[in-house]
Amino acid sequence: MLRGRDRQRVAVDAVLDRARAGRGGVLVLHGEAGSGRTSLLRAARHAAADFTPDSRRTLLCVDDAHRLDLTWLLDVLPELEDEPVAVLVAADRPLPGLPGVEVDPLDHATSVRVLRDLLPGLPGELADDVARTACGNPLALVELARSLTSAQLGGAEPPPDVLPPGSTSRARLRARFDALTPDARRALGLVLVDDELDVDTLVRLPGLSVAAVQEAAALMDPRPLVRSTLVAELPLAERYEAHAALAGSLPDGPRRTWHRAVLAAGPRDGQADVLAEAAARARDRGDFAAAARDHQRAATLTTAPDLRARRLLSAAADHWRRGLPHRARTILREAVPLSDHAEPRALADLVRGGIEVGNGLPDVAARRLLRAAGELVGANRGLAVTALGFAGEAAAVAGDHVLHAEIADLAVAWRTADEPAESRLTLDHLIGTAASYAGRHDEALPALRSVVELAERLPDAKSKIWGGHAAYVLGDAAKAHALADRGVTAARESGLTTLVPWALTYRALAALMVDQHELALTAAFEGVHAATAAGQHNAVADHLMVLALLAALRGDADTALHRIDAAADQVRQRGLGRSGTVGAWASTCVDLTRDRPADALRRMRTASVRGVHAGIRALAAPDIVEAAVRSGHPDTADRALHRYEKWAHSTGTASRVALSHRCRALISDGPGADEHFTEAIRLHQVGGTPLELAKTELFYANRLRRNRKPRQARELLHDAVHHFEHYEADHWADRARAELRATGEPAEGPTGSRVADLTPQQRQIAHLVAEGATNREVAERLFLSRRTVEHHLRNIFTRLDIRSRVELVKFLD
Numbered sequence: 001m002l003r004g005r006d007r008q009r010v011a012v013d014a015v016l017d018r019a020r021a022g023r024g025g026v027l028v029l030h031g032e033a034g035s036g037r038t039s040l041l042r043a044a045r046h047a048a049a050d051f052t053p054d055s056r057r058t059l060l061c062v063d064d065a066h067r068l069d070l071t072w073l074l075d076v077l078p079e080l081e082d083e084p085v086a087v088l089v090a091a092d093r094p095l096p097g098l099p100g101v102e103v104d105p106l107d108h109a110t111s112v113r114v115l116r117d118l119l120p121g122l123p124g125e126l127a128d129d130v131a132r133t134a135c136g137n138p139l140a141l142v143e144l145a146r147s148l149t150s151a152q153l154g155g156a157e158p159p160p161d162v163l164p165p166g167s168t169s170r171a172r173l174r175a176r177f178d179a180l181t182p183d184a185r186r187a188l189g190l191v192l193v194d195d196e197l198d199v200d201t202l203v204r205l206p207g208l209s210v211a212a213v214q215e216a217a218a219l220m221d222p223r224p225l226v227r228s229t230l231v232a233e234l235p236l237a238e239r240y241e242a243h244a245a246l247a248g249s250l251p252d253g254p255r256r257t258w259h260r261a262v263l264a265a266g267p268r269d270g271q272a273d274v275l276a277e278a279a280a281r282a283r284d285r286g287d288f289a290a291a292a293r294d295h296q297r298a299a300t301l302t303t304a305p306d307l308r309a310r311r312l313l314s315a316a317a318d319h320w321r322r323g324l325p326h327r328a329r330t331i332l333r334e335a336v337p338l339s340d341h342a343e344p345r346a347l348a349d350l351v352r353g354g355i356e357v358g359n360g361l362p363d364v365a366a367r368r369l370l371r372a373a374g375e376l377v378g379a380n381r382g383l384a385v386t387a388l389g390f391a392g393e394a395a396a397v398a399g400d401h402v403l404h405a406e407i408a409d410l411a412v413a414w415r416t417a418d419e420p421a422e423s424r425l426t427l428d429h430l431i432g433t434a435a436s437y438a439g440r441h442d443e444a445l446p447a448l449r450s451v452v453e454l455a456e457r458l459p460d461a462k463s464k465i466w467g468g469h470a471a472y473v474l475g476d477a478a479k480a481h482a483l484a485d486r487g488v489t490a491a492r493e494s495g496l497t498t499l500v501p502w503a504l505t506y507r508a509l510a511a512l513m514v515d516q517h518e519l520a521l522t523a524a525f526e527g528v529h530a531a532t533a534a535g536q537h538n539a540v541a542d543h544l545m546v547l548a549l550l551a552a553l554r555g556d557a558d559t560a561l562h563r564i565d566a567a568a569d570q571v572r573q574r575g576l577g578r579s580g581t582v583g584a585w586a587s588t589c590v591d592l593t594r595d596r597p598a599d600a601l602r603r604m605r606t607a608s609v610r611g612v613h614a615g616i617r618a619l620a621a622p623d624i625v626e627a628a629v630r631s632g633h634p635d636t637a638d639r640a641l642h643r644y645e646k647w648a649h650s651t652g653t654a655s656r657v658a659l660s661h662r663c664r665a666l667i668s669d670g671p672g673a674d675e676h677f678t679e680a681i682r683l684h685q686v687g688g689t690p691l692e693l694a695k696t697e698l699f700y701a702n703r704l705r706r707n708r709k710p711r712q713a714r715e716l717l718h719d720a721v722h723h724f725e726h727y728e729a730d731h732w733a734d735r736a737r738a739e740l741r742a743t744g745e746p747a748e749g750p751t752g753s754r755v756a757d758l759t760p761q762q763r764q765i766a767h768l769v770a771e772g773a774t775n776r777e778v779a780e781r782l783f784l785s786r787r788t789v790e791h792h793l794r795n796i797f798t799r800l801d802i803r804s805r806v807e808l809v810k811f812l813d
Contacts, residue, residue: 001117002043004110005036007776011101012044015086019057020050024080026087028065028095031103034139034169037090038063040103044088057084065091074098105136108532114138118145119153124573126152128359128535129159129326135223143167158330163229173226174233176219183212189242191220192231194255197246205249254278254294261301272301276311283318286495292318296331309338313347323497323534325355346375350387357394358498358536361574366394366403370410377414382423385414389426389466392433397538399577399611401437408434422463425454429466436473437614439643441650448474455483461490461499468506472513473615475653480510481519501531501539508546514655515691517550517727521761524550525782538576541567545582547783552589553691555731560586562785577611584612585620592623593731597630618647625663637667655687662696665703673703694723698736701743710743717743728759728795758799765792769805770812 002009011027018025029037041061051057062068073087074097080087094100106114111131116122118141130148134140140163147164151157163170180188187208191197199220202213219230231239240263247259254275261271279294295315302308312335319328328351336348349372356365369391377384388407395404411430419427432447448470455467464487471480487503490496504527511519524546531539548563564583571580584603591600604617604624621644628637641663648656658680665676677700684693697720701713717740724733740746758766761782768778775789782789797803800811 002036002039003114003117004106005040005103008040008101008103009043010776012040012088013047015088016044016048016051016059019059019084019086022082022084024077024083024085024087026077026080026089026098028089028091028098028100029103030091030094030100032092032137033172034137035103035105036138037103039138041088041090044086048086051086055084058086060085060087062087062089065089065095066093070095106138106141107136108132111136111141114141115145118142119148123153123155125329125360126155126159128537129329132326132535133159133161133225135225137169139169140225143169155333158333161224161228161330162232163225170229170233173219173229177230177233180215180219181212183207183209184215185238186241187213187216188219188230189234189238190245191216192227192234193239193242194246194259195222195227196255205245254290254297258294258297261297267303268301269303272298272311275301279311279314279318283314286493288318288322288495291315292322292324292327299335305338306341306344309335309344310347312338313344313351316351317347320351320354321496321498323500323536325359325498325535328355342375343379346372346387347383350376350383350390353387353394354390354498357390357397358501358531358534358538360538362394362398362538362577363400363403363575366391366398366400366407369394370407373410382420385423385426386462388414389430389462392430396433396613396615397542397578398575399581399613401434401614404430404437405434421454422458422460425451425458425463425466428454429470432470433473433615436647439614439646441647445474445650452476452479452483459490461487461494461496461503464490465499465503465506468503468510472506472510473651475513475648475651475656477510477513477653477655480513481507484510497530498534498536501527501534501536501543504530505539505542505546508543512546512550512553514687515689515727517554517691520546520550528783537570538574538579541570541574541576541579542582544783545571545579545586548586549582549589552586552593554727554729555589555593556729556788557590557593557731558785559783559788560590562788563783566783575611578613578616580611581613581616581620585616585623588620588623588627592627592630597627600624600627601631601633601636618644622659622663625666629666634667637663641667653687654683655689655692658683658687658689658696659692662692662699666699677703690723691727691729694720694727694729694736695732697723698732698739701736701739705739705743710745713743714740714745726759728761728792730795758796762792762796762799765789766796766800766808766812769793770809 008029015025015027029040031037041063045059045061048059051059062073077087089095089098108131111134112127115127115130130144131141134144143164144160147160149157152159163173187202190202190205199213199217202208203210221227243259243262247256247263250256250259257271257274261268264271275294275298279291279298282290282294292315295311295318299308299311299315302311312331316328316331316335319331332348332352336345339345349368353365353369353372356362356368369387373384373387373391376387388411392404392407395407408430411427415424415427428447428450432444432451435444435447451470452467452474455463455470464483468480468484468487471483484503484507488500488507491499491503504523508520508523508527511523524543527543528540531537531543544563544567548560551563552560564586567579567583570576571583588600588603591597591603601624604620621640624640625637628634628640641660644663645660648660661676661680661683665673665680668676677696680696681693681700684696697716701716701720704713717736720736721733721740724736764782765778768781773781775786775793778784778789779786796808800808802808802811
């Protein structure tokens with residue numbers, strides 16, 4: 001099975017189909033060694049089983065074409081134009097004058113699937129680490145998987161970071177290395193022992209010519225697997241020669257200290273202390289890459305096992321902060337066995353727990369972090385409180401409110417009257433959110449308001465993020481968005497890459513609260529990419545479910561289900577209660593869109609009590625009420641509404657109180673219903689939620705029409721159609737137009753518009769298509785189904801009054 005090669009297979013099939021139709025065609029499959037070019041040729045031969053001598057159809061495959069003189073092929077291609085001949089050429093680069101498709105690296109998710117095909121049952125962390133090491137090269141994946149030892153499979157040893165000695169890929173690298181001239185080998189050796197050395201610095205070093213540097217540059221691959229394998233191939237004498245050259249030429253600083261220390265005889269603890277001090281300074285200025293490097297180098301030179309363990313743990317923490325959890329995990333495996341003391345073990349739990357929140361089992365992470373907090377509270381209270389705060393976050397991600405409440409009880413016990421501001425914010429956030437999840441809103445309000453007030457004063461990213469969440473629970477969308485936005489900025493400016501996806505989650509949810517779908521879409525898409533880059537696949541699931549909810553609220557059922565499906569396995573396998581609850585809410589909206597209210601109601605009812613996130617379930621209450629009313633369960637509607645009203649009125653947020661009035665109108669009759677609908681519309685306008693306003697207008701208009709008040713209904717419906725069209729909520733717009741027709745007034749279709757009037761999603765699709773993306777590529781980029789992309793593209797053509805992609809390119813130019 002060729003995974004992740006659909007685009008290339010489509011291109012190959014097109015050439016084969018052309019030959020079946022009696023026409024010649026050629027395609028170059030270009031990519032690096034090990035990318036799967038030969039496998040694609042092999043698959044093409046299987047697909048061309050009907051190419052027989054009797055059919056006159058011919059398939060010509062040319063592998064490693066970059067090593068051949070293809071003049072003859074270029075000469076005969078014109079003659080094959082009208083012959084049933086398909087020519088497939090595999091090369092390491094595009095060939096001038098010939099159409100081609102890149103055999104690009106596999107993405108991370110596909111790489112993990114390839115590994116699990118090779119080794120069913122491969123542990124998740126190990127699969128993740130090996131996939132990252134291989135950098136999407138299929139042959140490297142296969143060779144690394146085959147080299148795994150039982151100790152590595154069992155987690156007792158770190159995964160491989162070099163290609164195995166007998167592998168094809170390593171032999172190719174060794175052959176290229178051996179072919180270098182002595183001066184080029186020397187240049188490459190310098191880069192291999194110092195990965196911060198750039199070409200400009202190299203050419204200024206004595207004894208190196210520009211030609212030698214240029215020759216060596218072909219092997220200066222930044223990918224860790226290539227670098228580490230070449231380091232393993234570098235003879236010891238050449239390695240020490242490179243260290244000596246850099247020790248004599250680099251300016252004073254930690255890099256020069258390291259190269260000198262490598263050459264020194266005897267204990268080197270003095271140099272280790274110098275490097276540890278440099279690492280601390282780098283951490284203070286937010287340069288976690290330098291901090292991790294110098295902490296790790298200091299550990300290498302440290303003789304005392306306990307101190308060495310602490311420095312390795314510092315390096316692991318720095319790697320985690322900069323969004324490289326796989327590197328942090330590798331260092332943790334080395335550090336933990338070095339010390340029997342409680343504090344280093346607790347520090348290891350803190351780092352490991354932080355990694356697991358983003359890319360592991362959150363319930364396990366919560367217990368690990370809780371244990372770290374308990375062990376650290378006597379020696380380092382600030383870190384203990386941080387560990388407790390992240391334990392609460394992990395429990396919330398799992399949807400385990402029993403555990404979250406236990407953690408909050410500990411926060412109450414720890415909190416003192418003279419608590420430092422940063423610790424007070426963390427403890428109050430735990431106390432306030434736990435009370436809110438339990439429905440004790442009067443108790444939650446003062447704690448959450450304290451969090452917001454402290455977050456506005458404190459500069460660190462963590463405080464801004466938790467402050468944004470507190471404001472979100474309080475219903476202050478503007479403050480929630482502002483604090484989350486400042487959290488994103490603070491995380492990036494301070495080098496805390498690992499916090500960025502987390503901050504973007506709250507930025508997306510804050511925008512969603514006030515129907516700012518364009519901002520929410522931008523934040524969620526950015527969150528998917530940031531979380532993927534940082535190895536935080538739990539956060540990827542969070543953002544995919546938010547994207548699903550955005551689609552579901554607009555009535556775009558296909559897109560919502562497509563995005564839910566993209567995250568479903570992750571949610572199920574890791575017990576992501578928060579993401580799962582957002583997905584259940586989105587699915588509820590889909591069922592309502594498809595006129596299946598009983599299914600919508602059952603979806604929330606059958607969810608596991610332990611795994612349902614109480615805060616998200618509270619937000620979904622208006623849709624649960626609608627489902628209960630439409631399926632004939634008024635008692636269920638009344639119970640759900642009672643809980644929602646208690647929360648909404650405790651915060652006084654106009655948009656949430658508006659929804660409570662809409663729900664009350666749905667379960668009421670007579671003049672009381674009219675009063676609730678009228679108040680809901682007023683509060684929607686005050687709260688600035690036009691999409692929910694339009695839904696309320698539609699529901700009220702339906703009631704008015706049935707009560708024989710068509711003129712009032714039409715006024716509401718015209719406004720509703722306008723809002724639905726703005727949000728590209730086609731399902732809802734169609735319902736509103738149908739309701740208009742039922743009042744006796746013909747409803748016009750969508751009005752034509754120009755680019756400025758396209759919806760945010762339409763603009764995204766239009767620009768991607770204009771850049772040359774296929775419908776499939778657009779679907780992958782935006783987590784849409786291809787059918788949805790086709791639907792949007794038709795609407796774009798209609799709105800812009802154009803007929804083709806070519807016209808779209810000209811229109812947007």
